[in-house]
């Protein structure tokens with residue numbers, strides 16, 4: 001490691017933090033605009049051109065609010081929960097390869113580090129629900145834990161399927177194997193596993209569930225649990241959870257892009273670059289928003305059934321299938 | 330560091346969850362005290378009465394026709410049918426013959442009102458289940474109905490359009506064409522709703538087999554309307570105690586024997602279809618003529634006890650009036666459907682999961698002011 | 703086994719159908735009206751608070767007969783009138799409407815023998831003070847409208 005390396009890393013992290021903040025703020029705008037269009041309304045229009053300053057106004061509002069700790073709550077854990085939510089999300093950005101050159105650290109176990117970071121948010125949400133001494137919060141905390149346990153398994157099975165193809169844990173390595181036109185992407189690696197699109201869908205479903213997005217938003221479930229684990233949070237306490245939710249969506253989508261959609265490589269084989277990565281990333285984010293504004297919420301045991309009875313068997317099957325195919329080919 | 334574990338409140342590790350009076354799922358100020366065992370509802374106690382407004386008493390201290398504006402405010406989503414029951418009771422008491430045109434217009438507006446009420450329910454139900462977009466689609470169509478009725482009556486919700494002996498005003502210009510257009514536009518929309526929601530696997534998983542309320546329970550608690558039709562009994566006041574011009578019209582009473590949330594859902598969706606049929610037939614047959622019968626200036630129904638029931642969007646609404654021959658009622662009794670429909674929640678919710686309980690409560694289609702009156 | 707397979711595939715298909723519908727709506731024009739910037743025209747029969755009609759001289763035709771006061775279910779009208787020199791009928795001097803209690807039922811409009819009152823189409827009614835709606839002075843309102851017309 002040269003002397004410049006730590007400085008570069010620091011700069012990258014600052015950049016990532018800024019990106020996460022702005023990205024979260026503007027994804028809220030995109031979400032609200034998108035929801036508006038899906039529901040045939042206009043969405044935010046008043047603050048700034050087409051409501052573009054709305055996230056800033058919202059942030060101003062959230063920050064100026066009083067932070068209330070409900071009586072009887074565990075003060076320390078209550079404050080700690082939002083704090084635990086954000087840094088893992090930012091750290092995950094240090095590993096994500098946005099392009100060949102735009103990467104914080106190219107770890108050779110990048111994928112594992114990424115999942116280690118991203119499973120942090122369960123603990124944060126659980127702590128938030130538990131420490132706020134609210135019955136809705138506690139129900140929500142219990143739900144989050146079992147939901148995440150259930151969905152971690154098919155997710156990992158899917159990832160092992162990919163790893164067997166790639167043979168490396170390094171994210172840049174995985175992306176580089178998908179260079180060339182779009183038929184080299186893992187999504188279309190039908191020769192080594194004809195069920196690859198199904199694998200992708202399983203991954204996508206698990207990703208939605210891990211990030212607590214609708215239709216799997218058991219933790220928030222606003223018509224049942226008011227706001228679930230976040231019920232007692234006021235001002236920026238809530239704001240941080242909100243931002244982290246979007247940061248996690250971006251991370252989830254980024255993983256999907258890296259593992260399945262060829263990362264920064266162009267689908268037609270020319271001009272690979274960071275903009276392809278972002279394009280694919282935001283397309284995925286759009287799909288996530290689209291799903292949210294289409295479906296009702298799943299029932300809690302329905303969600304567990306889906307994972308244990310459908311997703312896990314299928315993903316085990318695809319795993320075995322690709323193992324056999326790799327051996328044969 | 331001091332930890333504060335939440336103590337369980339009972340000996341069997343249960344805790345009490347207060348659902349409401351301010352909770353997104355109760356659609357107003359209804360409070361349900363749930364005794365929970367984990368996520369399972371062990372016991373539910375309904376605490377109603379937060380929006381009690383003494384409508385019955387108000388009916389007893391003013392001249393007969395001055396109670397009309399109140400009738401639209403009991404169940405604000407089916408104001409037309411409620412006003413119909415009240416004017417019907419007085420007409421029955423006084424022996425007033427309502428001109429046929431007025432009766433047809435009453436049926437058309439009532440059915441439009443029923444569709445708009447079911448649309449609100451449809452949207453709100455999906456909102457209970459966590460899908461927000463259907464609500465906005467439903468309101469898009471409902472808005473068209475409200476525009477029609479607003480142009481006709483001048484109000485969007487509390488119409489107060491019927492009068493004892495007829496209607497306040499004749500149809501406005503463009504109402505007939507507007508309604509025909511609406512019927513034409515709404516059929517494909519219903520189909521779209523079906524594809525977007527009714528066939529959706531997530532939705533089906535949440536309502537099929539959930540919240541079984543069978544005919545016996547309906548009978549016990551006096552539940553009517555889509556509740557009892559969703560339990561397989563074709564009881565509809567429009568057929569059981571025919572009123573107005575309904576006997577002349579050709580429509581079906583949808584029933585579904587499955588008795589779960591899905592069957593109540595299906596019954597309501599099918600009812601919208603039938604309402605469209607009724608509206609079309611009425612528009613075709615709409616006779617000319619006056620819309621107001623000759624009615625004395627001061628109403629004095631003869632001494633006696635009179636009833637009139639209508640099929641409101643949520644079930645049987647019945648007005649019973651007791652007259653002593655004076656210009657002011659002796660007793661006005663309102664039998665509202667939501668009270669019966671809600672009462673069975675306590676029994677039906679036992680043993681359900683919280684989210685299922687809410688899915689069932691949504692399928693009851695509650696309007697809280699209607700319960701409390 | 704076959705059933706499960708059918709359910710999974712059928713269920714997935716139903717989800718894609720739903721997504722297709724919302725995507726189609728996504729590309730259609732919004733149906734909402736951007737309220738404070740644009741507003742709808744109220745229909746002919748729209749019911750907002752009462753106002754006076756006027757004859758050709760701009761005076762109210764109300765004869766202070768008190769019929770509307772009696773017809774009102776919520777007692778929200780106060781009418782006073784006096785008989786002027788040389789006129790057959792009384793004319794109105796004070797007509798106060800308590801809009802906080804009015805249910806916009808229309809009984810008063812229907813009963814009026816001279817069609818002196820109608821519903822207005824003012825729907826942008828908002829105030830920071832409840833008091834403003836306790837007394838809506840219809841006489842003053844008519845005067846103001848006359849003045850505006852004269853200008």
Ligand code: SF4
Nearest residue numbers: 774804805807808810
């Ligand atoms: S509209 Fe009805 S409530 Fe209002 S002033 Fe007239 S009679 Fe009274």
Ligand code: SF4
Nearest residue numbers: 764765767768770814
């Ligand atoms: S407004 Fe009409 S009913 Fe009322 S006092 Fe004047 S003339 Fe009589």
